[in-house]
Amino acid sequence: MFRILSVILIVISFIWLLVFLSKQKISLNKIYDNYFLSFKNLFKEIKLLSSKDFPSKINWLKKFFYLATIFFFILMMLSAFINVIFIGDDLTGLLLLIHVTIAPLFSIFLAVTIILYAHSNSFNKNDISLDQKSLKINRSKLNSNGYLKLIFWLIVFFSLPTMISIILSMFPIFGTEGQEFLLNIHRYSTLIILLLFIFHIALVSSKSNKPVTVSK
Amino acid sequence: MITNKSSKYILTLLLFSVSFSYIISQEYKVGDKGDGSKFNHIHLLKLYDYNGNTIDPADPFAQPFSTRKTCATECHSYEKISKGFHFNFHDTTLESSTQTEPWIYTDPTTLSVIPLSYRKNKGSFSPDDVKLSPMDFLFRFGPYYAGGDISEEDSLQYPENYFRWMVSGKLEINCLLCHSKSPNYDRAEYAANIRKKNFKWAATASSKFAEFKGNASRMPDNYDPYNFTTIQSIDQRAPIVPNLKYKKTEFDSENKVYFNITKKIPNENCYYCHSTKIVSPNKSIRLENEEDVHIKAGLLCVDCHSNEIDHNMNKGRLTKGFNTASAKTCESCHIKNEEDNNQLTGKFGAPVPEHAGIPPVHFEKLACTVCHSGNLLSKETNFVKTSRNHFLGMHGTNKAPDVFPHIQTNILSESSSEKIEPRNLIWPSFWADNYENKISPLPVKFVEKTIRPMLGLDSLTNFGKWPSVSDSLVIFVLDSLKNFKIVKGIPVFVSGGKIFTVKNKRLKSANNPLELSYSWKKAHNVRPASQALGVNGCTDCHSLSSPFFNGNINIESSLISQSGITISKNEFQDNSKLYQSFFSFTFFFRPWLKFIIILSAFIIFIVFTGYIFQGFKSISHSVFINKSKKEN
Numbered sequence: 029m030f031r032i033l034s035v036i037l038i039v040i041s042f043i044w045l046l047v048f049l050s051k052q053k054i055s056l057n058k059i060y061d062n063y064f065l066s067f068k069n070l071f072k073e074i075k076l077l078s079s080k081d082f083p084s085k086i087n088w089l090k091k092f093f094y095l096a097t098i099f100f101f102i103l104m105m106l107s108a109f110i111n112v113i114f115i116g117d118d119l120t121g122l123l124l125l126i127h128v129t130i131a132p133l134f135s136i137f138l139a140v141t142i143i144l145y146a147h148s149n150s151f152n153k154n155d156i157s158l159d160q161k162s163l164k165i166n167r168s169k170l171n172s173n174g175y176l177k178l179i180f181w182l183i184v185f186f187s188l189p190t191m192i193s194i195i196l197s198m199f200p201i202f203g204t205e206g207q208e209f210l211l212n213i214h215r216y217s218t219l220i221i222l223l224l225f226i227f228h229i230a231l232v233s234s235k236s237n238k239p240v241t242v243s244k
Numbered sequence: 245m246i247t248n249k250s251s252k253y254i255l256t257l258l259l260f261s262v263s264f265s266y267i268i269s270q271e272y273k274v275g276d277k278g279d280g281s282k283f284n285h286i287h288l289l290k291l292y293d294y295n296g297n298t299i300d301p302a303d304p305f306a307q308p309f310s311t312r313k314t315c316a317t318e319c320h321s322y323e324k325i326s327k328g329f330h331f332n333f334h335d336t337t338l339e340s341s342t343q344t345e346p347w348i349y350t351d352p353t354t355l356s357v358i359p360l361s362y363r364k365n366k367g368s369f370s371p372d373d374v375k376l377s378p379m380d381f382l383f384r385f386g387p388y389y390a391g392g393d394i395s396e397e398d399s400l401q402y403p404e405n406y407f408r409w410m411v412s413g414k415l416e417i418n419c420l421l422c423h424s425k426s427p428n429y430d431r432a433e434y435a436a437n438i439r440k441k442n443f444k445w446a447a448t449a450s451s452k453f454a455e456f457k458g459n460a461s462r463m464p465d466n467y468d469p470y471n472f473t474t475i476q477s478i479d480q481r482a483p484i485v486p487n488l489k490y491k492k493t494e495f496d497s498e499n500k501v502y503f504n505i506t507k508k509i510p511n512e513n514c515y516y517c518h519s520t521k522i523v524s525p526n527k528s529i530r531l532e533n534e535e536d537v538h539i540k541a542g543l544l545c546v547d548c549h550s551n552e553i554d555h556n557m558n559k560g561r562l563t564k565g566f567n568t569a570s571a572k573t574c575e576s577c578h579i580k581n582e583e584d585n586n587q588l589t590g591k592f593g594a595p596v597p598e599h600a601g602i603p604p605v606h607f608e609k610l611a612c613t614v615c616h617s618g619n620l621l622s623k624e625t626n627f628v629k630t631s632r633n634h635f636l637g638m639h640g641t642n643k644a645p646d647v648f649p650h651i652q653t654n655i656l657s658e659s660s661s662e663k664i665e666p667r668n669l670i671w672p673s674f675w676a677d678n679y680e681n682k683i684s685p686l687p688v689k690f691v692e693k694t695i696r697p698m699l700g701l702d703s704l705t706n707f708g709k710w711p712s713v714s715d716s717l718v719i720f721v722l723d724s725l726k727n728f729k730i731v732k733g734i735p736v737f738v739s740g741g742k743i744f745t746v747k748n749k750r751l752k753s754a755n756n757p758l759e760l761s762y763s764w765k766k767a768h769n770v771r772p773a774s775q776a777l778g779v780n781g782c783t784d785c786h787s788l789s790s791p792f793f794n795g796n797i798n799i800e801s802s803l804i805s806q807s808g809i810t811i812s813k814n815e816f817q818d819n820s821k822l823y824q825s826f827f828s829f830t831f832f833f834r835p836w837l838k839f840i841i842i843l844s845a846f847i848i849f850i851v852f853t854g855y856i857f858q859g860f861k862s863i864s865h866s867v868f869i870n871k872s873k874k875e876n
Contacts, residue, residue, distance in 0.1 A: 151859060
């Protein structure tokens with residue numbers, strides 16, 4: 029079930045991504061190049077860390093953690109989904125080893141990235157306009173920046189069940205059915221994060237045709 | 245002269261009678277199906293001999309009673325029962341993919357350890373492959389053979405044994421071996437009589453109804469108890485002449501005897517053939533045999549290993565004709581399985597395991613018995629002695645812990661179902677003929693007659709330690725075998741997972757330890773959850789020092805040059821040792837992993853909830869300001 033669902037959703041979202049990017053006249057290669065170019069530029073600017081300019085330091089750290097988190101995230105996703113999609117088997121063997129080894133690094137980087145970007149991703153009037161009569165969010169007025177922020181907070185939200193479910197399964201609390209339930213929570217919330225990540229990449233790429241940056 | 249018309253009549257009559265007798269033989273008899281009463285039926289019966297004559301205890305020439313005639317003439321279908329699991333050895337239509345405990349032909353003087361199985365389980369050889377006739381097979385392994393099949397089927401017999409069968413009689417299915425609950429029923433006496441080839445007397449001799457003395461194996465080929473000429477030719481003073489006397493006190497006025505038998509087979513009856521004794525390889529520690537947790541809970545072996553009148557035993561695994569529920573596997577009592585409509589669990593009071601904290605992948609990769617069965621894992625493998633191959637329970641059995649064959653136990657090995665399960669293992673060793681790339685062991689009698697003198701091994705001096713010989717002696721034997729017509733291809737010697745051949749007067753070997761070992765699944769004794777593997781946490785298995793993945797299995801070879809060779813346990817699990825070591829190593833950091841992820845999740849939670857509240861604050865502030873503005 030999870031295999032079929034994940035294949036369908038990942039294929040659909042990739043097709044959507046390609047269509048979306050082609051409309052924006054952006055190629056996947058360009059995103060790939062921009063990503064590594066951003067990393068390269070970042071290491072060129074490593075001197076900023078020793079400067080006395082605090083905002084520059086923070087800005088450098090923000091970019092570093094953001095790019096590194098993406099790197100770890102991609103590794104996590106590859107190690108998680110290769111077995112599931114292509115072999116139809118549970119995560120075992122070398123891929124499990126890679127997944128488990130990267131997991132703590134990824135969780136630290138994700139937590140730091142969230143701390144660094146939470147403030148800049150808090151909603152403001154420029155992102156959401158309220159319907160005065162019913163107090164409902166008027167979605168038609170949410171701009172791309174608003175969508176990016178929404179995706180950011182959804183990723184933050186879904187990272188919690190992803191992490192908590194897998195950590196709970198490591199303690200002798202839940203039996204076999206509970207373990208399977210926790211594993212499903214981990215799987216499905218990861219799948220949602222993956223889809224959100226694809227949307228995030230699409231929106232970030234369309235927003236800027238320059239090396240990948242994030243909203244400040 | 246028989247006309248064409250009359251021959252048609254005769255043929256029709258013949259076909260009719262054959263069909264009728266077949267139908268009759270397949271029919272259920274009065275005792276085959278119960279009426280639902282749980283009452284144990286009293287079996288007060290007349291005894292019949294194999295000719296169908298009623299046995300009179302006063303008759304000085306009374307013959308041993310026949311189970312076929314006594315139990316099956318009116319009440320039970322012998323034909324149906326004889327197709328049951330314990331009596332259908334040569335039925336080649338049955339499954340043979342599952343490796344089960346073989347009958348191990350062991351002879352240290354010829355360096356032979358040959359797993360035999362009439363069912364031709366993968367890796368084993370049929371007794372016919374080594375020209376071991378049913379009579380020879382019974383002489384060696386018959387003490388644990390319940391009768392029927394190879395001991396009754398004429399078509400399976402070797403012509404040279406014809407007269408011996410006439411003397412010994414057929415070994416009918418011995419119902420009492422399993423069903424008797426009489427404290428007087430002596431299975432060791434049954435075994436002793438099989439060894440004397442007193443086949444037709446064995447059931448009677450072991451019962452309480454008669455006293456029997458004699459040794460049919462020592463009788464001449466023309467021995468006939470009814471023929472006074474042959475009897476007189478035997479020295480009557482010798483104790484070996486078969487002499488049967490029924491105990492009159494066991495018979496009532498109608499010459500009936502009381503059979504103390506039951507459908508609920510007592511465990512002790514099963515133990516006669518299915519006992520195991522784990523021994524320590526260093527011989528100094530004798531592990532006590534603990535009983536299975538199911539037995540301690542009050543279950544009988546037959547509660548799980550049950551059968552209908554066809555005696556097709558539940559083997560505790562999924563086999564042809566059984567689904568999970570009816571096969572009575574661990575899962576069928578302990579796990580709810582909706583696929584098999586097994587909605588209820590807890591049969592016989594079976595607890596449903598919680599398996600808290602154990603990732604479900606374990607249940608896909610491991611059989612239940614890995615954690616719950618056998619002795620606790622140790623780095624070195626232990627030997628196990630089994631009734632059938634170490635003749636446990638017989639009079640005069642060698643009680644030494646290292647008596648041959650050496651069966652290594654608790655080898656965690658991947659099975660055909662791709663699950664790791666605990667298995668017993670032997671390293672076959674035999675002289676063979678490699679003809680057209682098929683390795684066939686040489687007939688045991690040929691080996692005994694020809695190779696034994698060449699080897700000149702003394703079984704007494706080598707006792708306890710499997711004998712090993714020099715390469716040059718093996719070269720000599722293999723070279724000599726080329727001169728015998730019985731060897732059609734290249735003579736080879738199989739030992740310690742290798743095939744040895746002579747090339748340019750040197751011993752060459754082909755290494756294939758997994759294919760050349762023979763292992764079979766073991767399920768008992770089951771340990772309770774409190775003693776299961778993993779009860780102390782993941783590191784019971786996933787640690788660098790755990791015997792689950794680490795440690796070696798000793799390869800027992802018959803060559804001095806191959807002594808001390810071991811094989812990694814991982815080889816049997818289709819696992820990379822490097823990978824398992826590294827994976828186990830990561831468990832050292834597992835607490836750190838948990839801590840880091842918990843800390844990260846906590847930070848994310850704090851940030852998320854903090855901004856959520858801030859968001860609510862902003863929304864309410866915005867609504868309040870807007871409303872105030874509107875009212876003004």
